[in-house]
Amino acid sequence: MEYLLHYFLVIPVLGYLIGLCIPSKNEFVISRIAFVTLSIQLVFALGFTCIWIVSGHKDINLAEFSIYKTKGYDFLIDLYFDRVSALFLVMGAFLTFLITYYSRFYLHREPGFKRFFTTILLFYLGYNIIILSGNFETLFIGWEFLGISSFLLIAFYRDRYLPVKNALKIFSLYRIGDIGLILAMWLSHHLFHENVTFGKMHNAELVSHLLQKHSWEGFFISFVILIAALVKSAQLPFSSWLPRAMEGPTPSSAIFYGSLSVHIGAFLLLRTHPFWEHQLVIRVLIGFLGVLTCFVASLMARVQTSVKSQIAYSSIAQIGLIFLEIVAGFDDLALFHIGGNALLRTYQLLISPSIASYKIKEQLYSYEPRERTLEDSFPKRIEYSLYILSLKEWNLESIIYQLFISPLKKTVQKFGFFRLKLGLLFFIIVFLAGVVLVITKVSIPPFLVNYVPGFFAFIGLLMVIKAFTERRNVQLSWFMVMMNHFWIALAISINTEIHLSTLVMYLSGVIVSGIVGFIAIRHLIRKEKRITLARFQGHAFEYPKTAFVFLLACLGLAGFPITPTMIGEDLVFSSIREDQYFLALFLAISLIVDGLALVRIYARLFLGPHVKTYHSIAHKSS
Numbered sequence: 343m344e345y346l347l348h349y350f351l352v353i354p355v356l357g358y359l360i361g362l363c364i365p366s367k368n369e370f371v372i373s374r375i376a377f378v379t380l381s382i383q384l385v386f387a388l389g390f391t392c393i394w395i396v397s398g399h400k401d402i403n404l405a406e407f408s409i410y411k412t413k414g415y416d417f418l419i420d421l422y423f424d425r426v427s428a429l430f431l432v433m434g435a436f437l438t439f440l441i442t443y444y445s446r447f448y449l450h451r452e453p454g455f456k457r458f459f460t461t462i463l464l465f466y467l468g469y470n471i472i473i474l475s476g477n478f479e480t481l482f483i484g485w486e487f488l489g490i491s492s493f494l495l496i497a498f499y500r501d502r503y504l505p506v507k508n509a510l511k512i513f514s515l516y517r518i519g520d521i522g523l524i525l526a527m528w529l530s531h532h533l534f535h536e537n538v539t540f541g542k543m544h545n546a547e548l549v550s551h552l553l554q555k556h557s558w559e560g561f562f563i564s565f566v567i568l569i570a571a572l573v574k575s576a577q578l579p580f581s582s583w584l585p586r587a588m589e590g591p592t593p594s595s596a597i598f599y600g601s602l603s604v605h606i607g608a609f610l611l612l613r614t615h616p617f618w619e620h621q622l623v624i625r626v627l628i629g630f631l632g633v634l635t636c637f638v639a640s641l642m643a644r645v646q647t648s649v650k651s652q653i654a655y656s657s658i659a660q661i662g663l664i665f666l667e668i669v670a671g672f673d674d675l676a677l678f679h680i681g682g683n684a685l686l687r688t689y690q691l692l693i694s695p696s697i698a699s700y701k702i703k704e705q706l707y708s709y710e711p712r713e714r715t716l717e718d719s720f721p722k723r724i725e726y727s728l729y730i731l732s733l734k735e736w737n738l739e740s741i742i743y744q745l746f747i748s749p750l751k752k753t754v755q756k757f758g759f760f761r762l763k764l765g766l767l768f769f770i771i772v773f774l775a776g777v778v779l780v781i782t783k784v785s786i787p788p789f790l791v792n793y794v795p796g797f798f799a800f801i802g803l804l805m806v807i808k809a810f811t812e813r814r815n816v817q818l819s820w821f822m823v824m825m826n827h828f829w830i831a832l833a834i835s836i837n838t839e840i841h842l843s844t845l846v847m848y849l850s851g852v853i854v855s856g857i858v859g860f861i862a863i864r865h866l867i868r869k870e871k872r873i874t875l876a877r878f879q880g881h882a883f884e885y886p887k888t889a890f891v892f893l894l895a896c897l898g899l900a901g902f903p904i905t906p907t908m909i910g911e912d913l914v915f916s917s918i919r920e921d922q923y924f925l926a927l928f929l930a931i932s933l934i935v936d937g938l939a940l941v942r943i944y945a946r947l948f949l950g951p952h953v954k955t956y957h958s959i960a961h962k963s964s
Contacts, residue, residue, distance in 0.1 A: 344402045346390060347421045350431065350474060353383050354467040358460060366456040373446040376459040380442045380466075384435040391428050399425065403476055403541040410847070410909050417909050420476030422540050426612045429677050430473040434602055437688050438466050441597040444692060448593055454498055458591065461498075465491035469602055473609060477539045478527040479912060481610075483903045485523060488603060489516045490897065493941065495594040496587050497949055506878055506949040508586035511739075513941055515583045517934040518746065519573030522566040524930045527912065529566075532920035533559050544616045553620070559920065564618035567610060568628060575607025575661050576654075578635045579745075582738040584658055588650040592691060595650060600657055600687035605680050608664050612673060625669050632665030641732040649694040657687045772801065776832045792922070795837035799928040802829025806932050810939040813876045816863055816947065823899060823939050824856040826932055827907075830914060837925065838917045848910025855898030855905060862892040866947065875943065878950020889948040896944050900937040 357379030364372050394402075402423040410417045423431075442462065449455050468487025475481035493516075497509035530538050533556055542548060553560040571577075576584040587599040598604075611628070618624045636659045643655035660683045667676040690697075717725045731737075776798055802825070809822035831845050865888055866873055866881060873879065882889035898905040911933060918926050 344404050347404055347423060350470050354463050358463040361460045369455050372456050372459050376442050380439040384439045387431050387435040391432055417479055417912060418537055419480050420539050421474045422476035427473050429681060430609060433681055433684055434469055437597055437601050441593045445593040461491050461494045477537055479537060482523050486902055496590045498590050500949045501880060501951060503951055505589040506945055508589045510945055512583045512587055514938055515573055515580055517938055519570040521930045521934050522570030525566045526563050528915040528926050529559055529563050531916050540613055549617055561621060564621050564624040567614050571607035571610045575604055576658050578631055579738055579741055581639060581658050582735055585651040585654040588654060596688045596691035600691045601684035604657060608680060611668050629666050629669040632662040636662035638736055641728055642735055645732045649697055653687060653690045795833040796925045798829055798833040799925055802826040803928050803932040806935045806939055810935050814874055816873055816875055819943060820859060823936055826936055827852040830929055834914050834917050840917050844913045847906045851898050851905025851907030855895045859892055859895030862888050875946045878946055880950050880952035882948035883952050893944055896940040900940050
């Protein structure tokens, strides 16, 4: 029975590949393929779960296959199924099935009809990989699928300004969560001395023994897992992204940001619960943030003028309560709450257009104001303060900007020599010096051993930050993103003895993707003469094939699981010692900003209102 698990991944993949081969004009076949795929998946999920329950509902841990294995390292695709996976599997199959049927009519004759259904299947594949993952490596693959498909769904109306802008903002926050997962993978390698599975993480005796000796490492892993969960479930201070995600079509808002994707943070806490449940500080922090999110999101929901925003903040508040239930040890109650919240929010979002029209009629013909509300019992100064803060959404977006984006830009401003040829010459000289150190194996003085790798990693970080903030030269920005990977390879080569095959695996995807992306940029320059990163230009309208190829190049260069680069990145982190926190942080941030810079380049070149004046100008928002 356990060997049937991988079919939950095979079915969406087959549906996705078949859907890609269908011409865009054939709406009936495209929608029917997605509908049949999800129908089979739903029946299979219900049947499998029923058989699993009757058979004794024991946890299933299935080691599928090793993608890459060396001494002390095994990149293993591992699948895990328990009661948490069972709920999420059936819930996801049922809701996605409903949305697929609904979307056949809702998106009829939309220009992106095929793009929507193929992206839904891609999203659903990532969702299944996450809920069936048996280790952090497998989970991270699904996490990446979920992130890029979310970006594409939010920016579905890609000729409009706000959907594309909000998609970039949300993807930026998602990358903060990626930092948490990457660092959790890194330190868990050293804590367990292997690529640990969730099955071993649920071994209470083993975890207790390790945490007694390595309490700080255990706290750090739990904390970065919490960061990833907070981002994915839109909890404070990352709550501002969920209403922005509603710029996508109503079906995608209902299925993903109302029911499935937004509960992945709670899933991550449930999956790793045995690891952090005895760490009092982490439990208090999760409970405090859950209660605070519930309070703040409830107030914000009460002052929203958009139905979809009201539903989004209401969902955030409920997930705050779910976090509190998980911390209190009421796992069964949390699972019941997740299922109920997902079904309710999906229903509310699907009928939100009708509700809006009903409310308009009610206000015109039979409006009766409430005589008294809860806030009227507060002192007026507090009442008005809460109202203004809720209208401004407690300035959460500006707080995130000041904490994460502003420091990046200020860092680049302090290193203005990037603009000069002398600066590039300096980096070339330093890079060649580092290569000489690696080749000749010159012994580094002991007091510099821990600083030289960090220095090279910091230079790579500066280059990718510059690429992220570059507003003029597209080719320069692309080149700096590529060079960041070479700086990372250099830093790791100096830090430890690393096998040549590891570097080849890491840089092979970088080189191929970099060349393909550079060719696409040159092709666009030949056609358009002048392109810039200062604004959205919408060239996907005239060059859809170039846009698709360039997107694949961006994903490959960012370490998306379509090239060996992702395995290489995991190998790179496994080569960092457990006491090298700054080196790990520099590399994690540089890889995250790397992905941000690449998606920003893609969005600026191919998405948004078209730069040419003879094209019609779409509405600013969806």
